[in-house]
Amino acid sequence: MVLRKDNKWDKNNIEELEELAKVLYNPIKSFVQIRKADAKYQIGSGLAEKIKEYVNKNDIDIVIFGNQLSPTQKYNLAKKFGVEVIDKIELVLRIFNKHARTKEAKLQVRLAELQYELPRAKEKVRLAKQGEQPGFMGYGDYEVEKYYQKIKREIATIKKKLEKVKEHRKIARKSREKFDSVGLVGYTNAGKTSLLNILTGDNKEAKNQVFTTLSTTTRRIRGIKRKILITDTVGFMDNLPPFMIEAFLSTIEESSNSDLILIVVDSSEKLEEIERKLKVNHEILEKVNCKAPIITVFNKCDLIDDDKRELILKELNRYIVNPIFVSAKTGEGIERLKDMILDKLNLSIGVIETNNPKLVSFLYQNTEIIEDIEEDGKRIITFRAKEREVNRILKINVEKCEI
Template identity: 75%
Template sequence: MGGDRIKRRALLILRKDNKFDNKSIEELKELAEVLYNPIKTVVQIRKPDPKYQIGSGLVEKLAEKIKEEDIEIVIVGNILTPSQKYNLAKKFKVEVIDKIELVLRIFYKHARTKEAQLQVRLAELQYELPRAREKVRLAKMGEQPGFGGYGDYEVEKYYQKVKREIATIKRKLEKVREHRRIARKSREKFDSVGLIGYTNAGKTSLLNALTGESKESKNQVFTTLTTTTRAIKGIKRKILVTDTVGFIDDLPPFMIEAFLSTIEESADSDLILIVVDASDDIEEIKRKLKVNHEILSKINCKSPIITVFNKVDKITEEKKKRILEELDRYIVNPIFVSAKYNINIDLLIEKIIDNLNLSIGTIETNNPKLISYLYENTEIIEDILDEDKHIITFRAKEKDVNRILKLHKIIA
């Protein structure tokens, strides 16, 4: 994979069925730059070639280029079958990987916790499983870059080994999810806000702006793989915000499944903030919003939504108008902010409080335990001392307000 300082020289190839889409190659380049040094990018418009994915004429030309330019790895922005990968590696004489393998390698780089490492391994094995038999067969035909280590296996034995490891990791992750569910239960008395968004939209910067924290925020994809939960700063009520892994479009179902527990952590919130990079072009914003809504739908998320257009410092008033008019059907409850320059963050916090469907209750009491409980677990709007009694107006979740009022009647 190369060290952090000297990155391997990479050639990027993308095959498109019809028209050239500059954004797709830009995304591939952005992904590749996390680990490699992209020297050259090539896009071909054609139907997929069964042998190479790209056309055989282009393969011959690129084989020369790879030698001339001292390319060390080829990254194909399409999903390759094992035989396509094998055939390209044979022609190019260097390692060949596809977009999914690239994403998995980036995940490995950023997987710092045991859970994240398990999730990445699960995604890798689920990518491997349907390819396992073919990979072993190809490895036995002769060594190619990227096919080392499989030749010693019997085809069926390797396939069963992958299946067993998948089952083991799923069991381990289920235990982690159970711990999460218990942890979520203990936090149920607090309101929760989940940050969902395309990778690099600025979710981590927004978490920092809302909570006053300084979690690592890099202009790099997939910096966040594990969930981070923090409380919003400067308000009486305790509202917890959770940030998790960012999405990319055409994320395969097995990857969503592998990272389900971290995505669920956000999606299970009382309120979802879909964070969007407002500086992207309109079509790009539309594409990313669709991805966000599709993934929320896949994990059956029913929580209310605020669409947060981040990086407002980079756009004009005219662009704002166009976003609201042209993307109306994809936008729920919009607000424009800049996490970096703290623009409209206070307005966003107000909007969050308004959208959490909080109820207000009033209690007259002199019970010190109840007064203490209200101060610790609700937002106190007003506390008037009348002779020896407190008349407290408080705000909390509707079910909690009803429960507290009922409890007060019992102990009054």
């Protein structure tokens, strides 16, 4: 793996690249160079020669660059090293491909691949016609303009298919509007899926790998006297190009359109890493115009001491909204988090008199019952729910119980 920095080298970048690479490959060696980008190789010719020697001696299959490469740089590097060369964006796309399970996720991954490919298509075909290099196989069979137009047509087709999926999601979301919704967002590998599991009693697979969740998962929170739905979706990551965010916008919006947002953070990481990732979370939520109230959930608190907790709250105060420390592994703080969710949701209170068992059953299943008393042969129930749901219940024909 290679990382070139134009100015101050950030160790976190190479560590992040290593974590990404581990999902698909076995990283052997990292090289870092601090200098301006070289037009031919991205890195200097001296380091390129050094990497070539290392590749040849150690039977390396692929070289991954942390910086984005142009098709010409990729071609020159592949020619020099004799193995395939990719950059961080291509690596992320391959990880997405591995983890795409649903039809929508596969369409989104393909859209991201094509949008990455489009501005590079013509140059890739021209380079491929000069002679095949690792990673350029097959492009030489195309005519430049035909290949470019082929990609544009496929992009248009996929966007139409995703629009239909989006419409179906809107319908599904509408059917859930009477329930409160909570969105789980956070940097990839923060433990969102583990938190989803402990809140819902689910057993969704939670691997210690980045981008294991690409499609949305919506479940009911257990242990709360109300029907509250929580949605987990694709993890965030910094320095992702706009086209990649656009491709997964619909799944990100699914969480951001919730009544309440839980930003999940790995509290066991270094302070500067937590700060960096909190900034990414807020930046992406801003991009999707999220206006919902926020709870900042510091997960994995079983791995830190009280001093670290105090330091996080003191030093990162400007990025933190309604903080709580929890452990999805041990269960610490989970019940308090449930109470906090109830407290932060925009709820209204209603009072209704009824003897209708169907309505009573509905209230107990779908609202939070505050009080239930009998007076003069009638049950007087005080309940809490969304404002529009409270109004709907109060306006219904009690005798027909049209819930």
